[in-house]
Amino acid sequence: xxxxxxxxxxxxxxxxxxxxxxxxxxxxxxxxxxxxxxxxxxxxxxxxxxxxxxxxxxxxxxxxxxxxxxxxxxxxxxxxxxxxxxxxxxxxxxxxxxxxxxxxxxxxxxxxxxxxxxxxxxxxxxxxxxxxxxxxxxxxxxxxxxxxxxxxxxxxxxxxxxxxxxxxxxxxxxxxxxxxxxxxxxxxxxxxxxxxxxxxxxxxxxxxxxxxxxxxxxxxxxxxxxxxxxxxxxxxxxxxxxxxxxxxxxxxxxxxxxxxxxxxxxxxxxxxxxxxxxxxxxxxxxxxxxxxxxxxxxxxxxxxxxxxxxxxxxxxxxxxxxxxxxxxxxxxxxxxxxxxxxxxxxxxxxxxxxxxxxxxxxxxxxxxxxxxxxxxxxxxxxxxxxxxxxxxxxxxxxxxxxxxxxxxxxxxxxxxxxxxxxxxxxxxxxxxxxxxxxxxxxxxxxxxxxxxxxxxxxxxxxxxxxxxxxxxxxxxxxxxxxx
Numbered sequence: 001x002x003x004x005x006x007x008x009x010x011x012x013x014x015x016x017x018x019x020x021x022x023x024x025x026x027x028x029x030x031x032x033x034x035x036x037x038x039x040x041x042x043x044x045x046x047x048x049x050x051x052x053x054x055x056x057x058x059x060x061x062x063x064x065x066x067x068x069x070x071x072x073x074x075x076x077x078x079x080x081x082x083x084x085x086x087x088x089x090x091x092x093x094x095x096x097x098x099x100x101x102x103x104x105x106x107x108x109x110x111x112x113x114x115x116x117x118x119x120x121x122x123x124x125x126x127x128x129x130x131x132x133x134x135x136x137x138x139x140x141x142x143x144x145x146x147x148x149x150x151x152x153x154x155x156x157x158x159x160x161x162x163x164x165x166x167x168x169x170x171x172x173x174x175x176x177x178x179x180x181x182x183x184x185x186x187x188x189x190x191x192x193x194x195x196x197x198x199x200x201x202x203x204x205x206x207x208x209x210x211x212x213x214x215x216x217x218x219x220x221x222x223x224x225x226x227x228x229x230x231x232x233x234x235x236x237x238x239x240x241x242x243x244x245x246x247x248x249x250x251x252x253x254x255x256x257x258x259x260x261x262x263x264x265x266x267x268x269x270x271x272x273x274x275x276x277x278x279x280x281x282x283x284x285x286x287x288x289x290x291x292x293x294x295x296x297x298x299x300x301x302x303x304x305x306x307x308x309x310x311x312x313x314x315x316x317x318x319x320x321x322x323x324x325x326x327x328x329x330x331x332x333x334x335x336x337x338x339x340x341x342x343x344x345x346x347x348x349x350x351x352x353x354x355x356x357x358x359x360x361x362x363x364x365x366x367x368x369x370x371x372x373x374x375x376x377x378x379x380x381x382x383x384x385x386x387x388x389x390x391x392x393x394x395x396x397x398x399x400x401x402x403x404x405x406x407x408x409x410x411x412x413x414x415x416x417x418x419x420x421x422x423x424x425x426x427x428x429x430x431x432x433x434x435x436x437x438x439x440x441x442x443x444x445x446x447x448x449x450x451x452x453x454x455x456x457x458x459x460x461x462x463x464x465x466x467x468x469x470x471x472x473x474x475x476x477x478x479x480x481x482x483x
Contacts, residue, residue, distance in 0.1 A: 005178040006185065012068050013041030013189065019075025020044065024262040026247075032200045035193040039239060042186050043269045044071065046170035049147065054324065058145040061177050068174075105212030109199075112219055113192045119229040120188040121180075127232055130168070133161025135231075138172035138183065147173075148328060160418070163329075165320050167273045168233060184231040191228035194239040195219060198434065201246070205441045207450040207457075217376060218437050223369040224430055233273050234427035240270035241277055242434040245401045248284070252291050252397060260288075260305050268312035275321065276412050276419070278313045280431075283404045285309065287397060340417055349414035355421050356410050360429060369426065370433070377436050380443055388444035395442035398435060405432045 017037030021028070028036065048067045049059055057063055098106070125135050140149040147169065156162055175183040195215065202211035219225060227235040244266035251260040271277045285306055292302040340348070359365055366374060385391075391399065409428045413419045419428070440446060 002179045005180070009045075009175070009178060009185075010038070010189065012072060013038050013045060013186075015041070015072040016044045016068075016075055017041030019072065019079060020265070021262075022079045023075060024265070025258045026262055029200070032197055035197040035200070036243070038189055038193040039197070039243070040266075040269070042171065042190055043167070043236070043240065043272065044075075045174060046167045046272075049141070049170040049173045050166040050320075050324070053147045053328070059141055059147070059173060059177070060145055064174055064177055099208055102208050102212060105208075105216065108216065109195065109219065112225075113188075113195070116191055116225075116229040117185075117188040120184045120186075120231070121182065123229075124182050125184060125231045127230065129161045129164075129233075130231055132156075132159045133164055134166075134169040134172055135183075137162060137169050138176055141169075141173050142176045152329065163325060164233070165272055165275055165316075166324075167236065168231060172231075184229075187231050187235070188229055190236050190239060194235075195228075197243075198437070202437075202441055205450075206446060207453040209453060210446055210450050211441075214437060214440060217373055218433065221370055221373055221433060223426070224433060227427070227430070232427070234430050237270050237273040237277060238430040238434065240266050240273060241280070241431050244270060244281070245284070245435065246438075248288065249397050249401075253394075255295070257301070257305070261308055264305075264308040264312050267309055268316050271313035272316045272320075275317050276416060278310075278317055279412055279415070280404055280408045281313050282310060283408050284401065287400050338416055338418060340415055343415075346414075348417075349410060352413040352421065352425070353407075353410040356413075356425060356429075359421065360426055365426075373433065373436075377440060380440050380445065384443040384445040388448075390444070392442055392444060392447075395439060398439045398442060402432065402435045402439060405429075405435060 014037050017040035020040050140151050141147050171186045172183045199215045244263045247259050247263035267281045
């Protein structure tokens with residue numbers, strides 16, 4: 001019965017996410033489409049208990065199942081109309097597209113993925129933030145059929161974990177109602193799907209051997225991998241924030257408006273997981289404005305794009321902070337008490353920036369947290385600057401995104417004193433890592449090495465120097481590097 005429920009929930013995640021992608025006309029290859037659909041579907045389903053509670057509808061297996069089915073149908077109406085009268089076809093993944101040299105990487109990743117999936121299924125959450133927040137609320141919500149349950153009759157002045165956004169709370173309620181005592185299976189669904197999506201976009205840019213090496217380097221991040229199966233907000237926040245940046249940059253390349261509006265939705269999802277992400281999203285806007293200026297995009301179009309990026313995230317923020325916490329659970333949170341009252345004093349900002357670098361990124365905690373990822377990143381970047389002596393046009397936007405996270409996280413610590421160094425700031429740095437990974441993939445040195453590997457694979461090692469720095473997909477014609 002549990003296995004059947006798992007398949008039903010995975011199918012619900014897929015159809016909800018796939019419907020969202022179809023609504024925004026996001027066209028991807030089957031593997032990328034499936035993995036991104038699962039990620040989006042997990043977030044979409046997490047809204048359901050929150051929305052039911054807003055409408056004062058009791059939480060039960062029946063109401064949750066009906067709401068999930070209704071959500072999937074609504075998101076797929078457009079697709080169903082387009083398929084009317086046409087034969088039903090399922091996009092297939094061809095095993096022939098997998099090269100022999102990819103198999104070792106796939107085997108290693110499959111073992112790592114299995115370990116993460118088993119841990120998320122078998123082990124209960126022991127994180128302090130969960131046991132005093134979403135986990136206990138979900139436990140009593142299942143018993144009492146409401147999020148506003150007897151947990152709030154206890155004195156909760158010593159913690160604010162019960163006031164954090166309902167992303168995890170909603171998913172725990174759904175999974176517990178459908179027979180999963182631990183509930184956190186969704187954690188590995190997000191992490192595995194994100195790893196697969198990352199690997200696919202790296203393969204679009206680099207030869208599969210280099211893409212596999214980079215993804216293994218990323219998966220081997222000790223602290224990040226721990227949250228690939230441990231239930232907390234930060235892995236999902238990292239994944240959605242990165243995906244928002246990715247589709248924003250895709251818009252810069254293609255000019256397709258559907259991609260920037262889809263990025264706005266992904267940014268909204270990331271804010272639903274961690275509300276302070278709204279500040280970082282606002283800091284990304286100058287990148288959009290610079291693109292609009294250089295490409296002479298009409299002001300009205302840029303205004304609506306900017307409004308969507310900030311507006312969706314702001315709407316989610318207001319729905320939780322100014323509606324639910326204020327009118328449904330009154331008297332539990334004073335926003336003013338969370339913000340630094342001495343903003344004119346910049347010493348805490350410089351102190352947080354210094355501590356972040358000396359302790360977390362380049363100090364005694366560097367290798368325990370990030371293994372050799374940062375060292376490899378710096379070596380590749382320095383070698384690239386020495387050898388190619390330039391920063392590629394495509395990588396400049398990734399550099400800006402890296403700067404937003406690198407400088408934005410200590411700014412958040414200065415703005416919100418509760419965002420401490422060794423817990424919240426440390427986990428916020430997760431968002432830095434996939435951006436750094438894409439920066440490595442866009443370096444000239446790896447692009448040239450990728451082109452050489454492909455020419456060697458095709459028996460074209462003697463190609464002339466005019467083709468240096470270009471990437472050719474195995475079995476295809478030589479062409480400029482693409483995603």
